[in-house]
Amino acid sequence: MCSVDTARPTDDRLLGPCSYLPTEHADTVRKVLDRVGDKWTMLVVVTLRDGPRRYTDLQRAIPGISQRMLTLTLRRLHEDGLVTRTAHAEVPPRVEYALTPLSRGLLEIVAPLVDWALEHHDEISANQDRTNAASGAGGR
Template sequence: MCAVDAAQPAPARLPGTCAYLPAEHADVIRQVLDRVGDKWTMLVVVTLRDGPRRYTELQREIPGISQRMLTLTLRQLQQDGLVTRTAYAEVPPRVEYALTPLSRSLLEIVTPLVNWASEHHDEIRANQARAAARTVGSHGQ
């Protein structure tokens, strides 16, 4: 049972815990979860787990990501302190992206989720196909 101070307004309790979420933190937490929960963010972070990558390497290793979306994702990850961008004074110029210590801690959480998605994608697609077939079948009756 969680202890509550009756003199204070009741903040929202995080499900399954005695931890409370102050109202002023809800927007910040939502913004962080929106960022790290974005599919491209997760794939960029996982792709960088083995070391720095150049832009073209990232684009090649992340199927389906557009140049615009990769640029935007990398910029956002830099702003959040999750990725570093190092430009080398060479000809031709070389730029590498790498994880920060902060994103390495995120990697511990993201990797199992990405692995789970990889292991179960066939089952999920089969379920989606069955659901779509039921929907089409119910409209045809």
């Protein structure tokens, strides 16, 4: 795992905490972080934490997500093995999405980050407003 002792600078820190990774591993880490760090993935994962949800339930629970982005995000999560898609043979058809053990492991790691973001949102927004006002830039 990439980690760095922030208490004392070293030459290795200047290269970055993951500088020891072979290129093929760095590429793997980058791909995973690109996926879980995109705009919608973690919101979908967090929304599924309490159990299976239908597509329309997910769309209602995630403000601002378009039908296209929800479909794309669910498809990618399914391809990565992070979400199951269960189609029930009913009329009308019913499809449910649920977390896999793999994504539950991810959720354990990311949930504290989500909590941190919620806890510090107002402070970060105030800092952005202050910086924008000082630089004369408008809005975020």
